[in-house]
Amino acid sequence: xxxELSPSMGLKEAIEQRRAARSFRRDPIPKEIxxxxxxxxxxxPSGFNLQPWRFIVLQEQANKEKLRACAFDQRQVTEAPVxxxxxxxxxxxxxxxxxxxxxxxx
Numbered sequence: 001x002x003x004e005l006s007p008s009m010g011l012k013e014a015i016e017q018r019r020a021a022r023s024f025r026r027d028p029i030p031k032e033i034x035x036x037x038x039x040x041x042x043x044x045p046s047g048f049n050l051q052p053w054r055f056i057v058l059q060e061q062a063n064k065e066k067l068r069a070c071a072f073d074q075r076q077v078t079e080a081p082v083x084x085x086x087x088x089x090x091x092x093x094x095x096x097x098x099x100x101x102x103x104x105x106x
Contacts, residue, residue: 052092056085
């Protein structure tokens with residue numbers, strides 16, 4: 001299932017007007033929106049099309065506090081309703097990883 005999102009601006013405008021966010025509303029992010037973010041995120045291109053992406057989702061305040069301590073005490077880490085940590089799996093060059101991706105049909 002995909003959620004239709006109606007963007008408020010086009011890609012070109014979004015890139016040209018992007019800014020770092022320093023404050024966030026505390027409104028919860030609907031599960032459908034997070035699911036769509038991950039659906040698109042795992043399809044982001046990578047070298048050899050192996051998509052080594054791993055996502056860590058922080059919603060618990062205690063976990064965000066721990067991350068804040070490692071993130072130069074940036075207050076926005078604890079203010080955001082959800083913090084997404086995007087990681088790349090360095091094992092992607094191993095043969096068994098490549099074979100498993102091929103079997104998945106990506």
